[in-house]
Amino acid sequence: MIQSMTAFARRDAHHDHTTLVWEIRSVNHRYLELTPRLPDAFRELEGPLRERCRVHLNRGKVEIGLRYQQQSASNQLHIDTALVAQLGDALDQIGAVLGPTAAINPADILRYPGVLQTPEQDFSSLVPAALALLDATLAELVEQRAREGAVLAQLLEDRLVGVTEQVARTRAALPRIQEALRQRLQRRVEEVVAQPDQDRLEQELVLLAQKMDVAEELDRLEAHVAEVRRTLKQGGHVGRRLDFLMQELNREANTLASKSIDTDTTQAAVELKVLIEQMREQVQNIE
Structure with missing residues (x-):
């Protein structure tokens, strides 16, 4: 079985008045690249997460990413009354120096650093969960x-069938293409030479036919198709191997196109390149 990336x-899940939420997104990449996004309270999970x-x-x-939401009274806010008292004394001293001042809004006091506090929570009990x-x-x-x-x-598999x-x-x-090539070349030679040397002509035709022969490319295309099917059946982490096989298939399709001397062969090469690119x-x- 193969896997997509x-x-x-x-x-x-809900544990001890706390809701935990994990979200994982995965897209394709050459290697395994992990990007954890953990709250500060759960930083200790990064090592086990990567493993x-x-x-x-x-x-x-x-x-x-991990998110959590508490639903208990322990998450309520607390006011540092000692600090508020100190701020009140400081305001009285300022009033004594500057004279009567405008009334202080309690909201302004709350905005002072340290006045409004949230109790520290121990999340170690939630780590196993x-x-x-x-x-x-x-x-x-x-x-x-x-x-x-x-x-x-x-x-x-659908494209391998294609x-x-x-x-x-x-x-x-191939037999029709080779015969058509032979007849076409023979006609052209006869148009130039009244009585061509048939033995020499046959030799040249054989050499040209060998250069234009695509049987070897077709054999390799079939071999690569069989290997792709074997790899898919094998399963596992086969993405890189399949990518290499796609390169080899494309190489043979390009060679087939370069050797083509027939419209049908050219169209077949184009269709092969489209299927291989897909x-x-x-x-x-694929992983």
């Missing part, structure tokens, strides 16, 4: 990548 997964990702993922640009939820989210991501990979495999049909059609036309685009998303 494009997927999204989201899982949430788990390397176990489940081989390639892709992966963004992993967060890691368990991460494992479930990664499993969902891998499952979605596998489903997308199955779709990509079918798209590739490549096979073009190769078979071209191979079946496969190459899809292969870029």
Whole structure:
């Protein structure tokens, strides 16, 4: 089974009056590039997070984010009354020097650094739950990548069928193409030379036919198609191998086009290049 590098997964869970939410986005990339986005309270999860990702993922640009929301009274705000008292004394001293001043808005006092506080929370008890939820989210991501990979495999197989049909059609036309070449060249020679040397003419025709022969390219195209199918059946992390095979298929299609002396062969080469390019685009998303 092959896997796509494009997927999204989201899982949430509720523990100790706190809701944890993991989101993972994955797109194609040459290597495995992880971008964790963790709250400061859960920074200690970065190491285990990277280890788990390397176990489940081989390639892709992966963004992993954790959010949490508390729903308990312990998250209520607190006012540092001692600091407020100190600020009040300071305001009284200022009033004694400058004389009566305008009334102070309590909201202005609240904006002073340190007056309004949130109690520090200990999230260490949530670490096991967060890691368990991460494992479930990664499993969902891998499952979605596998489903997308199955779709990509079918798209590739459909185009491999098209490549096979073009190769078979071209191979079946080779005898006709070679005979047409022979007759065309013989007519041109006879237009220039009244009595050509038939033995020499046959030798030249054989040499030219060898130069224009595309049977070897067709054989290699068939071999590459078989290897692509074998690789897809093998599954696993095969994206780089498939990308290499696409390059080889394209090379043979280019050679076929350069050797073409027939309209049908040229059209077949063009169609092959279109099919191969479509496969190459899809292969870029395979892990």
